[in-house]
Amino acid sequence: DAKTTQPPSMDCAEGRAANLPCNHSTISGNEYVYWYRQIHSQGPQYIIHGLKNNETNEMASLIITEDRKSSTLILPHATLRDTAVYYCFTRSQGAQKLVFGQGTRLTINP
Amino acid sequence: EPEVTQTPSHQVTQMGQEVILRCVPISNHLYFYWYRQILGQKVEFLVSFYNNEISEKSEIFDDQFSVERPDGSNFTLKIRSTKLEDSAMYFCASIQESSYNEQFFGPGTRLTVL
Numbered sequence: 001d002a003k004t005t006q007p008p009s010m011d012c013a014e015g016r017a018a019n020l021p022c023n024h025s026t027i028s029g030n031e032y033v034y035w036y037r038q039i040h041s042q043g044p045q046y047i048i049h050g051l052k053n054n055e056t057n058e059m060a061s062l063i064i065t066e067d068r069k070s071s072t073l074i075l076p077h078a079t080l081r082d083t084a085v086y087y088c089f090t091r092s093q094g095a096q097k098l099v100f101g102q103g104t105r106l107t108i109n110p
Numbered sequence: 111e112p113e114v115t116q117t118p119s120h121q122v123t124q125m126g127q128e129v130i131l132r133c134v135p136i137s138n139h140l141y142f143y144w145y146r147q148i149l150g151q152k153v154e155f156l157v158s159f160y161n162n163e164i165s166e167k168s169e170i171f172d173d174q175f176s177v178e179r180p181d182g183s184n185f186t187l188k189i190r191s192t193k194l195e196d197s198a199m200y201f202c203a204s205i206q207e208s209s210y211n212e213q214f215f216g217p218g219t220r221l222t223v224l
Contacts, residue, residue: 034211043114043201043215044153095141095208097166100153 018075022088037084114216133202143203
């Protein structure tokens with residue numbers, strides 16, 4: 001799996017869009033970008049994944065640059081419940097183990 | 111919505127005792143995992159299990175650890191002789207097939223070794 005780099009922490013105001021960046025400059029052609037999050041003391045939760053096209057689901061949007069060396073997770077209207085640690089991974093398929101880094105601690109402020 | 115369940119939610123044990131942590135993965139899932147998270151640290155992979163055998167394990171998963179799927183529904187993690195440093199949250203996860211994308215995690219068991 002390619003190494004990923006994320007900022008250690010970010011703040012966002014409630015109701016605003018939260019944009020979480022991830023660098024994965026060594027990603028290989030068959031690797032997807034995955035995002036998970038961990039709300040305090042709970043099990044990690046899958047958010048979204050993508051290969052090269054932008055993706056959107058009910059939780060978030062994923063924007064992947066054309067060269068695939070970085071991506072941004074967007075929570076369009078952040079709520080207090082979105083306060084969590086967000087993890088970016090690159091993996092070739094879903095059944096591989098997850099190798100967690102430190103992630104980005106996102107704090108949504110009222 | 112189907113979910114992974116884990117029992118107990120909190121286990122307190124004395125150093126040197128054996129503990130068994132239990133997980134019930136989602137029923138049609140084929141791949142199973144244990145992860146742990148020491149307080150304040152990152153989540154660490156322990157072991158993956160497929161087709162009734164270990165498919166991968168980390169350096170943490172030494173001879174003191176074992177996993178089992180005894181009855182086709184439960185997936186257990188046994189620690190034979192607990193140490194203080196085994197105190198952590200233990201998360202079970204499962205995924206339906208290798209081509210699927212979402213690993214579903216349970217709520218975790220908090221293990222406290224005294």
